Amino acid sequence: MGYFKDIFNGGLSLIEGMGVTARRLFRPLVTVQYPRKKIPLSSAYRGHIELKIFGESGTHKCIVCLNCEKTCPSGVIRVQGEKLKEKGPKTLTSYVIDFSRCSLCGLCVEICPTSTLKYSREYELVGETWADCKIDLLARLARQVEEMEAEKKTQGIAA
Amino acid sequence: MDELEKIEGNERVYSLNLGPQHPSTHGVLRILLDLDGEYIVKADPVIGYGHRGHEKMGENRQYKQFLPNTSRMDYLSGMLYNHGFVLAVEKLAGIKVPERAKYIRVIASELNRISSHLLWFGTYLLDLGGITPFLYAFDDREQILDILDAISGSRLTYSYCRFGGVSRDVDMKFIEMTRAFLKRMEARWVDYEDLVTKNVIFIHRTRDVGVISLELARQYGVTGPNLRACGVAFDVRRSEPYEVYDRFDFEIPTGSKGDALDRYVVRFREMQQSCRIIDQALEHLPEGEIMTPKVPQKLSPPKGEVYTAFESARGLTAYYLVSDGSPGPYRCHIRVPSFGNLNVLNDVLPGTLVADAIAILGSVDLVIPEIDR
Numbered sequence: 001m002g003y004f005k006d007i008f009n010g011g012l013s014l015i016e017g018m019g020v021t022a023r024r025l026f027r028p029l030v031t032v033q034y035p036r037k038k039i040p041l042s043s044a045y046r047g048h049i050e051l052k053i054f055g056e057s058g059t060h061k062c063i064v065c066l067n068c069e070k071t072c073p074s075g076v077i078r079v080q081g082e083k084l085k086e087k088g089p090k091t092l093t094s095y096v097i098d099f100s101r102c103s104l105c106g107l108c109v110e111i112c113p114t115s116t117l118k119y120s121r122e123y124e125l126v127g128e129t130w131a132d133c134k135i136d137l138l139a140r141l142a143r144q145v146e147e148m149e150a151e152k153k154t155q156g157i158a159a
Numbered sequence: 160m161d162e163l164e165k166i167e168g169n170e171r172v173y174s175l176n177l178g179p180q181h182p183s184t185h186g187v188l189r190i191l192l193d194l195d196g197e198y199i200v201k202a203d204p205v206i207g208y209g210h211r212g213h214e215k216m217g218e219n220r221q222y223k224q225f226l227p228n229t230s231r232m233d234y235l236s237g238m239l240y241n242h243g244f245v246l247a248v249e250k251l252a253g254i255k256v257p258e259r260a261k262y263i264r265v266i267a268s269e270l271n272r273i274s275s276h277l278l279w280f281g282t283y284l285l286d287l288g289g290i291t292p293f294l295y296a297f298d299d300r301e302q303i304l305d306i307l308d309a310i311s312g313s314r315l316t317y318s319y320c321r322f323g324g325v326s327r328d329v330d331m332k333f334i335e336m337t338r339a340f341l342k343r344m345e346a347r348w349v350d351y352e353d354l355v356t357k358n359v360i361f362i363h364r365t366r367d368v369g370v371i372s373l374e375l376a377r378q379y380g381v382t383g384p385n386l387r388a389c390g391v392a393f394d395v396r397r398s399e400p401y402e403v404y405d406r407f408d409f410e411i412p413t414g415s416k417g418d419a420l421d422r423y424v425v426r427f428r429e430m431q432q433s434c435r436i437i438d439q440a441l442e443h444l445p446e447g448e449i450m451t452p453k454v455p456q457k458l459s460p461p462k463g464e465v466y467t468a469f470e471s472a473r474g475l476t477a478y479y480l481v482s483d484g485s486p487g488p489y490r491c492h493i494r495v496p497s498f499g500n501l502n503v504l505n506d507v508l509p510g511t512l513v514a515d516a517i518a519i520l521g522s523v524d525l526v527i528p529e530i531d532r
């Protein structure tokens with residue numbers, strides 16, 4: 001007798017569970033068709049680091065103090081600079097990160113004395129080899145500056 | 160399934176490898192089971208597959224450089240581990256933390272606890288064969304991840320707390336999002352109760368399965384929801400309140416038998432209690448600084464040692480740090496709850512059906528990388 005009662009009760013609670021599922025049928029979808037539709041990134045999003053462009057100089061402010069390189073727990077950053085001017089700081093000649101090892105901890109961004117590092121908003125990164133994960137930040141900066149200028153030009157024409 | 164048959168006396172004992180790549184072990188766990196027909200006669204967990212040497216790494220770097228590691232031991236409660244580590248270092252170096260930062264940490268930690276329990280809730284029912292709750296739980300968890308993403312910039316590996324505060328302030332949007340989440344969950348608890356807690360099939364599947372007796376729990380150092388399911392209201396947040404937990408009004412849910420159903424109910428009610436804590440913390444969130452000024456970049460605490468325990472989603476977790484006055488710890492040891500929670504299975508599994516092994520394994524909520532660390 002208990003056996004059939006169990007089956008009956010089990011069936012009842014199944015139906016109750018189905019009720020929850022049925023109610024859900026009439027709620028809006030929660031999934032997003034990713035490549036066609038994208039969700040806005042949060043403002044705090046931490047992508048790989050990049051050099052900031054400062055408006056007044058149109059470039060970065062790195063003084064090659066190597067603080068970021070020394071503080072990085074994973075040895076991601078390689079900074080090289082040259083002494084071009086007699087006085088003052090060195091000039092940055094190469095800034096390469098190996099993103100495959102970066103833990104996105106943010107220590108480098110926090111320690112930089114000139115605040116010239118920031119997180120990029122890049123998340124669609126694909127690489128087939130280890131070398132693809134190496135990112136040259138100076139080249140990236142040059143590209144960004146070019147894009148900005150091109151944009152300015154088109155805006156100027158439009159205006 | 161290797162090593163087919165062993166003959167022991169007259170008995171035919173069959174050795175079965177559960178894992179290391181079994182979908183329900185959530186990490187790389189291997190359990191050697193000796194079977195007599197359908198019954199388990201011996202269970203022997205093998206750990207160490209995910210060893211990355213986090214403790215050793217901690218000893219070879221500065222204190223703050225260990226922050227990213229903390230969320231990678233237990234990847235489901237990264238915020239809690241992160242929180243615990245800064246607590247330990249702050250105690251060691253005698254750093255004061257502003258009130259606002261304390262509240263923010265508590266809110267973030269409790270959100271993380273709910274997200275961890277929600278993931279367990281979903282995957283446990285998936286292990287038992289129910290797909291629907293898994294999808295619902297992940298939908299809810301996604302809301303938490305969005306909230307934590309908005310303040311820390313990362314979805315799982317937060318690295319959000321800093322010695323003497325937190326790295327980013329919260330804004331009105333965060334408070335609104337969290338309030339909306341709490342409101343949403345009120346309706347969801349009812350759904351989950353209808354869908355799972357009251358389900359007769361689920362109750363029959365878990366009741367009296369995998370009973371951990373209180374004595375056994377004590378022997379193996381089982382903590383967290385698994386211990387509370389045996390009827391002991393032990394929670395570090397209550398017994399040694401850290402941060403501002405002593406200011407909140409919350410209950411510590413307990414079970415009575417220590418079976419899988421009790422463990423489920425305890426975790427389920429814990430999520431509701433966490434919601435209560437968040438609600439109160441949001442209510443009393445003070446204005447002010449989020450960082451103590453003048454914490455040196457290269458922190459060198461005075462000689463000494465510190466042991467700080469906190470309640471992670473899985474139980475009592477603790478950092479033991481020894482400083483020799485240099486910028487990195489001389490010894491960095493982490494006490495993880497899953498180690499005790501796993502090894503108790505040595506005594507719990509024998510005598511049960513092999514089909515129950517997954518139901519038991521899932522119910523103790525293991526995260527293997529924190530055992531291996």
Ligand code: SF4
Binds near residue numbers: 097101103108
């Ligand atoms: S975010 Fe952390 S790991 Fe990545 S480059 Fe900066 S310091 Fe190194």
Ligand code: SF4
Binds near residue numbers: 064065067069079116
């Ligand atoms: S810390 Fe800043 S200024 Fe110094 S080398 Fe790095 S990026 Fe340049």
